Amino acid sequence: GAGVSQSPSNKVTEKGKDVELRCDPISGHTALYWYRQSLGQGLEFLIYFQGNSAPDKSGLPSDRFSAERTGGSVSTLTIQRTQQEDSAVYLCASSLGVLSYEQYFGPGTRLTVT
Amino acid sequence: QKEVEQDPGPLSVPEGAIVSLNCTYSNSAFQYFMWYRQYSRKGPELLMYTYSSGNKEDGRFTAQVDKSSKYISLFIRDSQPSDSATYLCAPVSGSARQLTFGSGTQLTVLP
Numbered sequence: 001g002a003g004v005s006q007s008p009s010n011k012v013t014e015k016g017k018d019v020e021l022r023c024d025p026i027s028g029h030t031a032l033y034w035y036r037q038s039l040g041q042g043l044e045f046l047i048y049f050q051g052n053s054a055p056d057k058s059g060l061p062s063d064r065f066s067a068e069r070t071g072g073s074v075s076t077l078t079i080q081r082t083q084q085e086d087s088a089v090y091l092c093a094s095s096l097g098v099l100s101y102e103q104y105f106g107p108g109t110r111l112t113v114t
Numbered sequence: 115q116k117e118v119e120q121d122p123g124p125l126s127v128p129e130g131a132i133v134s135l136n137c138t139y140s141n142s143a144f145q146y147f148m149w150y151r152q153y154s155r156k157g158p159e160l161l162m163y164t165y166s167s168g169n170k171e172d173g174r175f176t177a178q179v180d181k182s183s184k185y186i187s188l189f190i191r192d193s194q195p196s197d198s199a200t201y202l203c204a205p206v207s208g209s210a211r212q213l214t215f216g217s218g219t220q221l222t223v224l225p
Contacts, residue, residue, distance in 0.1 A: 045212035091158070
């Protein structure tokens with residue numbers, strides 16, 4: 001079946017602009033995660049959605065970062081007023097839900113802030 | 115100190131060698147220990163995982179966890195050039211859902 005998909009695959013933006021990154025999880029997966037992978041920091045957790053519960057936002061680095069998940073499926077990660085240190089690969093993962101620890105990752109969106 | 119420490123390598127071995135990849139961790143709450151493989155410019159791919167202490171084998175891959183010493187290992191037997199990738203350990207606790215990743219070990223298997 002189809003895996004996790006993310007769009008765009010690459011995004012170049014100017015410092016100060018807002019960006020939106022999209023994630024389509026595996027069909028039937030109720031849990032969705034966003035991670036960020038950068039050279040200096042490795043892979044870091046950002047935010048977690050499970051069904052209709054309030055998201056776990058404990059990994060978001062600043063209030064410029066936000067995410068939403070509509071209809072329990074597609075998710076959008078928004079970065080406002082982008083900074084150069086936001087340059088990274090943003091990865092989305094999904095899992096079956098509370099009873100599963102197996103997370104399946106998408107290909108990522110490579111964000112470059114100039 | 116990071117919760118999960120992993121030797122970044124790079125590690126270079128000849129084809130057919132046995133590879134040992136290791137991580138240490140500090141959080142006693144970790145219960146599930148995942149291993150991911152990541153090819154260049156791709157997303158991480160789940161290889162296998164173990165629960166608590168013990169061994170798990172899947173083909174040429176064996177995952178091992180020693181909770182008493184907080185030590186995680188992945189062994190690759192009969193390594194192949196197609197195994198060349200970055201390997202990431204990622205433990206998770208039973209209550210929190212997010213993975214805590216090691217920095218990854220870059221492996222090259224030479225033909």
